[in-house]
Amino acid sequence: MSHAATTPERYGLLAEFDSPQTLLDAAHAVQRAGYTKTDAFSPMPIHGLAEALGFEEHLIPKIVLGAGILGLIAGYGLEYWTQVIAFPENIGGRPYHAWVAFIPPAYETTILFAALSCFFSLILLCGLPKPYHPVFNHPRFSTASADKFFLVIEATDPKFSMDATKTFLDGLGAKETVAVDE
Secondary structure: OOOOOOOOOOOOOOOOOOOOHHHHHHHHHHOOOOOOOOOEEEEOOOOOOHHHHHOOOOHHHHHHHHHHHHHHHHHHHHHHHHHHHHOOOOOOOOOHHHHHHHHHHHHHHHHHHHHHHHHHHHHHOOOOOOOOOOHHHHHHHHHHHHHOOEEEEEOOHHHHOHHHHHHHHHHHOOOOOEEEEE
């Protein structure tokens, strides 16, 4: 019984850089060169890196705003329904619709809905949890959480060519550029 040798599918090229500035400069150069399927890995936040890679604003702020408004309406509506419609009680001669007393609980439901929607939309839209990523196959990638900076260009990028892209990344000051398999 013979097994045909299979070649692993190529994920892309991973370039290692020594400093945040060289990674940021490389990210700007990659975007100017027309690459669109890129990502960067750094042990710390780098101001301007997301913009340099061409990341666009997510839906998360819109989802959080919508959920916050929904929480406000739901909280206030629940209070109104219970105090004015379902179980009206005259307590101390106050009106049934004592809107000032409704504000703190409505504020709390606003925060609760916004916070939960932020958490769950982040998890879902970012595809988390992601226990595996192809760049984890590279032995030196473990230093991305300590002191090294990495930039990857995916093989699915329309402009990707193994030799040309490797030469391009090497020309940006990459310490090492390696192919990464799926």
